[in-house]
Amino acid sequence: MQRLLPHQPDAVFVASDTMAVGALQASRGARLTVPDDIALVGFDDLRQATMVDPPLTTVRQPIQRMGVLAVEMLIDGLENGAEPPRRIVLPTELVIRGSCGSGLSG
Numbered sequence: 755m756q757r758l759l760p761h762q763p764d765a766v767f768v769a770s771d772t773m774a775v776g777a778l779q780a781s782r783g784a785r786l787t788v789p790d791d792i793a794l795v796g797f798d799d800l801r802q803a804t805m806v807d808p809p810l811t812t813v814r815q816p817i818q819r820m821g822v823l824a825v826e827m828l829i830d831g832l833e834n835g836a837e838p839p840r841r842i843v844l845p846t847e848l849v850i851r852g853s854c855g856s857g858l859s860g
Contacts, residue, residue: 755777756780759780759784759792764792764793765792765794765795765854766793766794766795767795767797768794768795768797769797770796770797770798771796771798771799771800771802771810772798772800772802774794774795774797774803774810774812774853775796775802775806775810778806778810778853788808789808789852789853789854790855793811793855794810794811794854795810795812795813796811796812796853797813797815798813798814798817799812799813799814799815800812803849806853808851808852808853809852810851810853811848811853812851813846813849814846814847814848814849815844815846816846820844
């Protein structure tokens with residue numbers, strides 16, 4: 755984030771909520787306010803996303819469903835042998851909170 759800030763981005767989408775919290779701290783260290791000077795969006799919807807100020811806008815993924823599918827695929831592979839790789843796409847949800855500057859909260 756410290757290398758990105760000199761380019762004066764309006765918004766940053768960060769790969770995880772943990773990294774987004776670090777980006778929030780780096781922004782504050784550069785005397786920028788979130789979301790007025792820079793908007794931040796994370797990914798994961800971890801509990802910490804609701805505990806920072808402003809609360810972090812994030813993308814929620816179905817982690818429990820991912821775990822269930824992984825176990826099912828592992829068991830199936832062990833019982834029935836290897837299958838060709840398959841692609842499974844699960845839905846995500848944008849959880850809008852204060853860090854994106856929308857004025858909405860979720």
